[in-house]
Amino acid sequence: QVQLQESGPGLVKPSETLSLTCAVSGYSISSGFYWGWIRQPPGKGLEWIGSIYHSGNTYYNPSLKSRVTISVDTSKNQFSLKLSSVTAADTAVYYCARQPNLAVAGTDYFDDWGQGTLVTVSS
Amino acid sequence: QSALTQPASVSGSPGQSITISCTGTSSDVGGYNYVSWYQQHPGKAPKVKIYDVSKRPSGVSNRFSGSKSGNTASLTISGLQAEDEADYYCSSYTSSSNWVFGGGTKLTVV
Numbered sequence: 001q002v003q004l005q006e007s008g009p010g011l012v013k014p015s016e017t018l019s020l021t022c023a024v025s026g027y028s029i030s031s032g033f034y035w036g037w038i039r040q041p042p043g044k045g046l047e048w049i050g051s052i053y054h055s056g057n058t059y060y061n062p063s064l065k066s067r068v069t070i071s072v073d074t075s076k077n078q079f080s081l082k083l084s085s086v087t088a089a090d091t092a093v094y095y096c097a098r099q100p101n102l103a104v105a106g107t108d109y110f111d112d113w114g115q116g117t118l119v120t121v122s123s
Numbered sequence: 124q125s126a127l128t129q130p131a132s133v134s135g136s137p138g139q140s141i142t143i144s145c146t147g148t149s150s151d152v153g154g155y156n157y158v159s160w161y162q163q164h165p166g167k168a169p170k171v172k173i174y175d176v177s178k179r180p181s182g183v184s185n186r187f188s189g190s191k192s193g194n195t196a197s198l199t200i201s202g203l204q205a206e207d208e209a210d211y212y213c214s215s216y217t218s219s220s221n222w223v224f225g226g227g228t229k230l231t232v233v
Contacts, residue, residue, distance in 0.1 A: 046169065048223065060221075062221070102216065107157075107175050108157035110169070115167075115168055
């Protein structure tokens with residue numbers, strides 16, 4: 001049973017960089033899935049941020065692309081999110097999730113999610 | 124990319140059926156059979172209920188079903204139960220190799 005756990009600072013100052021890590025257990029991050037980040041501002045809907053393959057291939061939401069970097073560390077079985085120049089609008093619960101590799105599996109969805117971590121942007 | 128369009132809220136009585144729509148464009152919902160639906164209870168992470176338009180993951184009740192016509196996908200929940208009260212989100216793969224979510228629908232079981 002795969003488990004995902006987000007971690008990182010719960011409070012980030014405006015204009016600084018938000019950094020989160022998703023630790024994966026029960027499954028090798030190198031075993032053919034994509035790994036994604038999704039966020040949810042308080043009281044609002046879900047927004048896909050980006051996804052990464054173990055090879056380092058990434059896809060980013062165009063609206064966030066200039067500020068987002070997602071990386072993977074296969075040795076630690078984890079992947080990370082960096083979001084630069086944050087503002088109050090980036091305050092949200094951030095989730096990490098697993099996705100089948102569409103090109104290989106021919107199927108697409110976010111099948112396992114972490115519990116989420118609230119990041120507040122405030123001075 | 125714009126969020127997919129869902130009704131803000133729907134309601135139904137126990138035992139009834141409800142349908143939630145999810146409207147996109149030919150670049151997402153209409154162009155691919157990769158629409159998924161997620162249930163989210165307050166304070167919890169989303170859980171997938173339907174994927175690839177109409178497939179159910181193992182363990183999901185057959186009261187949940189999905190379909191698609193043109194640029195609009197639909198989630199139907201039959202035999203409504205109190206535990207179905209939650210927020211529901213659709214998601215679609217897009218022609219830009221991205222993913223987009225709907226704005227969410229609050230289901231109330233009255």
